Amino acid sequence: MSLLVVGSVAYDSVQTPHDHRKDALGGSATFFSIAAALFHKPSLVAVVGEDFAERDVHALEHAGVDLSGLERAEGRTFRWGGRYSVDMNHRDTLFTELNVFESFKPQLNDAHRDASLVFLANIQPGLQLSVLEQVGCPRFVAADTMNLWIAGARDELLEVLSRVDAIFLNDSEALELTGCRTMVAAAGELRAMGPPLVIIKRGEHGALVFNEDDIFYVPAYPLEAVIDPTGAGDTFAGGFMGYLAETRSFTPENIRRAAVVGSLMASFCVEGFSIEGLRRLTLDDVRRRYSAFLALTRIDALAL
């Protein structure tokens, strides 16, 4: 099944309490597509500037990403800078330079319009809608969003929600968007807004998957050290969607497997800056960590 992602390709400048990187390859579509490509070749629709380095084009191509939808525009590539707190659970955005992203109008070619699975990464909901207008009849559409759009583009976001099969969002965003106080209540509200599948991301605490009547508690793999959390959520979505595209099954059992794959891909992501934790991964690495997830959460029947 063909997989399409529309989102950002960026240069990130990240400071953690221990180290930093300047102008490292980042962006939602980058993390998503590199994670997805381990399972199924994704097509990326995004824009970069004249300064986008050939080595980064090669990194994406080498990972197996179709770049026929990567537009190069006059100007500089989108840049984001952030700083993480000591516990890595909080970050401050230091700067956002939209640059070429400011006038980005996603244009899908004929192949992209026929995509079976579509991921609308975290971009302005109006742009997400313009992509939905262009795709034909996808089997499965998922969207990500963020607090900026919940506050500033609520009507368009609600329109997106009414037209997708799945929504990815953070726990605090789920509460903010719905006005609810628990994840269970928020997921119920979100499903009433449209998507039958709601995936609430909780950082180092994993994720909760609400799939119609099925609730699945996705653990996060406990790591000895976290280097850089940037891109973990997009990587989760990339592993999830890439696995679904490859296995072509949307049963509750396979949705659960896809969510575990998403979580473990995110655990690899945060073990390095930028795409360093993802770029040399093999399917065998995934299989090994999947086994570790099985062991981590195995519950025996009650002996009582």
Add this chain to the structure above:
Amino acid sequence: MSLLVVGSVAYDSVQTPHDHRKDALGGSATFFSIAAALFHKPSLVAVVGEDFAERDVHALEHAGVDLSGLERAEGRTFRWGGRYSVDMNHRDTLFTELNVFESFKPQLNDAHRDASLVFLANIQPGLQLSVLEQVGCPRFVAADTMNLWIAGARDELLEVLSRVDAIFLNDSEALELTGCRTMVAAAGELRAMGPPLVIIKRGEHGALVFNEDDIFYVPAYPLEAVIDPTGAGDTFAGGFMGYLAETRSFTPENIRRAAVVGSLMASFCVEGFSIEGLRRLTLDDVRRRYSAFLALTRIDALAL
């Protein structure tokens, strides 16, 4: 196997964003022993004042708690007051009146000295040590602690750690006590301080159990509404220890079951103020929610 808990019996005044209770039955030993008693009769060692109501004595007796170690002293019962934030994940202590607890010196009778399982609830580490001096040769000793003692009684706390089989503490306390930045690293440090079993509680995110080389990710049951989180940690420990006392098995598999029982007892606890969520529970309620935990975390083998 006989089970002993030493801790506080208190009157709690709790404000949540939606409701409040004044002078409701609380305290670490109360929550612990009512949760444990569903599985195995615990003996409680604590002190209350002259104002301790007969109905609260009856509530503990009715739950199946042995009160032969409940001392009644001149003065008022220990009181605590707290207020929860809107998301219920943060609380401020409004007041602490030690009252009769100020001069509490736990005195164990002969039966209590022979206990097989001992839980040292969150009290001053010096008092925890005095209890350890009095017990004979217990099979399994667990302790709880808090940030107050990490900062103010570190040497005694380290002495406690060197003498127990298991430590329960919150995630932030684990990081504070060890100076580590991840739970995996903190658990390694804590195990090096003594206890082979480290249980890191994470509130609505469940718990992590580090049992020698076994790591177990314990989910928290996702609830539609949380009424009052007070006592959830002590209830977790009570379910855990009560289950172990009844099943008499300390294998890694049974430690995992005990942790799930602890987590699900905590989920019942937070569904009501004070002990309201616990007092009418049956083993069948536990069995049903245990099945729900199994369904919640079930991961199928990877199809790839």
